[in-house]
Amino acid sequence: MTTSKTDPQSEAQPAAAGSASAGETAVGAGQRPRKAKHDGGAAAGGRSLLTWGAGGAGVVLLALLPLLNLSLPGVLPGPTYTPGSLQLLAMCMLMAAAALSYHLLLGVTGLLSFGHALYFGAGVYGLGVILDTFDIPLLPAMGLTLLLVIVLAHVVGAVGLRVTGIPFAMVTLAFAEAGHVLVGRNPGQATGGEEGLTLATENLPEALLGVANTRNLYWLALIVLLVVFAVVTWVQYSRAGHVAAAVRENELRVRVIGVQPYLVKLLVFVVGGVLASAVGMVYLLLQSGAVPRSLSADFTITLLVMVVLGGVGSRWGAIIGGVFYTLLDQRLTALAQSEAIAGLPDILRIPLSEPLFILGTLFILVVLFLPGGITGAVHRATLSRGQRRQAAARQRQALENAE
Amino acid sequence: MSQHPQPSADAAHAGATGAPAQAAAVQPAAAQAGAHARPVLEIAGLTAHIAGQQVVEDVSFSVPATGITALLGRNGVGKTSTIKAVIGLISRTGSVTLDGERIDKEPTFKIIRRGVGYVPEDREVFSKLTVAENLRLAERDASPRRQLVEELFPDLLKRASQMAGTLSGGQQQMVSLARALLNENKLLLIDEPTKGLAPKIVQEVAETLERAAETVPILLVEQNLQVVRQLAAGAVVLSGGRVVHTTASALEFLDNEDLTQRLLGVHADAGHGEDAAAGHGEDTDAGHGENAEAGHGEAAAPANTQTNPNGAQK
């Protein structure tokens, strides 16, 4: 206090100025993160408006593609109206939708499931077997399949969610493998065993059959993607979604405030499973058949790779990852069979002719060096250096929390 | 932190506006008298996070090279986190200097090998290892001081081949302390050694600490203020992850009922409100110009709350 009397500078400053700085130090700690969030929120608001606009335009463009004559050499096998290209694009959208359903588990709730293929496969095989066995039209058959998946997801979720983290991953994997083995065993000659099942077409509408109608399937795939996106968005921003996100960050804290994380996790798990099965059903129609791979751990891992490549925690990441992976896989397969590769010496030819080797290596590199995947990298590129470091740290955190 | 908007009259606010690198040194009488006043541990601007949440915020203080320094505060103010951050068990930023050498970039095991003994909260003995194995695992020095440990904890000798998990709480604490005392250390970090122990055992632990402190400085987290009174020379008080008070005399702090009530949430069981604390508040704050000024006097508290909106606008 004595200093203020001897120092003319501080006499000019009223006492309030001094205490203002004290006030800042006192509240600063509480205020800073909140303020940062606000800034982020405003920026994200502007960005998201832009994203939504671009998304809307993108949907219109996608819907029109079968009517247009666009060529993307190196990506698509032919112009966009040809069945080959439409088939590939539809596959991209279905994989994006499947990745989105997986995002609901990993990105939103932090559940690392290694058995998501079980629900996708249940959609594929459930519908396939029902159409093959019973004489009922498509929609009731789909409804019946959904019902079965809901029950299945509840049972597996109820058991699996008794553990968390890595044990949960192992348990979901075990259940999915049981399904995989079951389908491979061909019980009652219903699933066709390792050979797979051909789609029974007797009760299907004409519009979904034949190569000429591929564009109808394409539109169906687009609808599925949009519906899955809408549901995922809705769940993510619902009350349950907020609780799920809180569970991901700190389960204990959620328990302390008296919410049962178990039920919320189960809900998300079931919704994720149902969405995956819906995608699986359209996949069956698009592929005109089912193979056991759609139930395998490999397929779950494929979804995981898509989500991580695109960026964990981001819906757009899941979509981009799904599309990117599907296209890359297709191109790499084509590359593997090309003349150029066949002529190379063994040490180059063998790795380059294995698409999964390249994808696996790429995946490792992304995990090691590109936290946040593709969307994370793009996002960081648009930030200043200081923000960039923070963003990288946040993305690391997102995965750490997933445990 | 917002829950503690009032910096106490004598708060050592080495944070925000003050020079963060400047540690507010605790100088117990003994150390002041001695010529070699270099503290064994100097912490400046230490900040640490757990799962994205800040648990230690810009903490600065130092531990003198002799005696026991108590680290006090209510539950959950970051005492344990501060200790863990010092040895790198949780990731941290800021500067930590052990005996004149920076250790804040080093991994935990290297810090320990420099001569730090750590006795964690809840003891953390390896329950599926025997007592002897627990001790053998802790031996770092070429010639560990087995004799001293046997002398201090004769009980452990008898139970050498027993699984540590089957010991009583007090015995586990002995194992945990023995692990730290086996080696020649520059500093011991001891976190709530009397937690959950029977009064008789508490006294035994206190005596062990007193004896250990004859040869090595200790930073002690302790909730039992009776034990603090008995052992501690200086004290550092945390609140909301920050240092809010440092004193060279733990006794004087504990005797100040007003302060202990506010900072620890307890009535110091013995002692009467003698307003001595303000005295060394000035000592520790000297040179912190603006900060000290803001914190001083009765006007500080209302002024703070009034200027909160200003602070937010900034």
Added chain:
Amino acid sequence: MSTIVLLTVTGLGLGALYFLVASGLSLIYGLMGVLNFAHGSFLTLGAFAGWEFARRAGADNWWTFLGSLLVGAVVGALFAAFTEFVLIRKLYERHIEQVLVTVGLSLASVALFDGIWGTDTIHISGPEWFRETTGILGAQISNDRFVAIIAAVLVLLGLVFFLKRTRYGMIIRAGVESRSMVTALGIDVRKAFTLVFAIGGAAAGLGGVLASHYFQYVSPLLGGSLLIFAFIVTVIGGLGSLTGAAIASVVVALLQQFANFYLNGTGDFVVVVALALVLLFRPSGLLGRKS
């Protein structure tokens, strides 16, 4: 009676293989919290390395067989140590990312094995004695079962000795309880990480050679199919518990064999049901720590 004996010994042989995979998985998880999806690849590479060695050295004598076991174990250990050192260590304490990296490695390595050795199964042969049978209580049991069982028992004894009697064993046991406390005693726990990976890889590589004799083929998918059951074994046994892994290996394999024989080939389901029951009533596994 002879059927029961046959099923039991066959089950024990299979259990031996599970144990060789699960022991490493369980130790790695227990110490480091890493779920190692690449563990199957360690096994597969060990199997191929052993086969390549045996093929060159003449497949049908005992010395070649023992040599191939050694080669399999060494190759498995080197691959595993390399994995830990190059991929896992960079992601210290970031467990999900560590899992992701092992997932990527298993994808890439299986694809590479496909490219090198082809996707078809390769039938292999060992010493003549392997294909002969030994009669026990009226059951004719193929001899390779005994080899697998004896090898697994030796590995178990070796691991127990290592864990109980050596300093690194002590560090690993302590680290399974609390990694951070081990480092807080001034011990560089990362050395133990590389070591458990190498040990786990060696057991898996050994298991690979034995599995290729048990099933009489090698293929790039050999490891993956055993890995899933090894996961189940580690969860049932209790993550991080070696004894738990040993008991659960035997229980799971016997359940599988008996259910396959008496319940219409439902072995795999019975195992998954067993897993579900264990999780419902004892989520930490038979011998696991309570979390």
